[in-house]
Amino acid sequence: MRQIALSMALLASVAMPASAELITVKSSKPVAETMDALEAAVGNAGATVFARVDHQAGAAGVDLQMPAAQVLIFGNPKLGTPAMNADIRASLYLPLKVAVHEADGGSVLVYEDPADMFGDLNIPEDAPFVKTMQGALGKLTGAAAK
Numbered sequence: 001m002r003q004i005a006l007s008m009a010l011l012a013s014v015a016m017p018a019s020a021e022l023i024t025v026k027s028s029k030p031v032a033e034t035m036d037a038l039e040a041a042v043g044n045a046g047a048t049v050f051a052r053v054d055h056q057a058g059a060a061g062v063d064l065q066m067p068a069a070q071v072l073i074f075g076n077p078k079l080g081t082p083a084m085n086a087d088i089r090a091s092l093y094l095p096l097k098v099a100v101h102e103a104d105g106g107s108v109l110v111y112e113d114p115a116d117m118f119g120d121l122n123i124p125e126d127a128p129f130v131k132t133m134q135g136a137l138g139k140l141t142g143a144a145a146k
Helices: 002-015 031-044 055-060 077-086 088-092 128-145
Strands: 022-027 048-054 069-075 096-103 106-112
Touching: 022 128, 031 048, 031 069, 031 096, 031 106, 031 128, 048 055, 055 069, 069 077, 077 088, 077 128, 096 128, 106 128
Parallel strands: none
Antiparallel strands: 022 106, 048 069, 069 096, 096 106
C-alpha cells in the first residue's frame, strides 16, 4: 500500500511541475452555466470535447459532498499533434483541460499555461503551437466567463 501511495505521489509530481502557473478567470455565473458556455465556445472554435467531468456528482455517487466543480477535456489535433511530434511526452498533458469551480458567488475557470505545462519537455516556450494554445485558452475561457 505504501508503494502505491509513493507511486501516486511521484506520478502527480511528474504530471504537473511544482512551478506551473495556473491561470484563473472569474465568472459571475454558476459552475454549470459557465461550463456550458465553455463547452459551446470550444465547439464553436472547431475543437473536440472529449469529456466533461462533474466532480460534485462523482462525490455524491459515493455519499460525499463537495462544492460544484467540473473539468472540460478538449483539444484540436492541429495543435496537439505538433506538440507531441516535438516531444511525445506532451501526450501526458494533452488534451487540454479547464477546471471550473465555485468561488465568491460565481465561479472560476482555471487552466495551466501551456508554456509551463510543457516546461520540462523538449518544447520551446515560443513554439508557434504553444502560443496558439495560450491564445485559444484565453479566448475560450474569456468567452465562457461573459
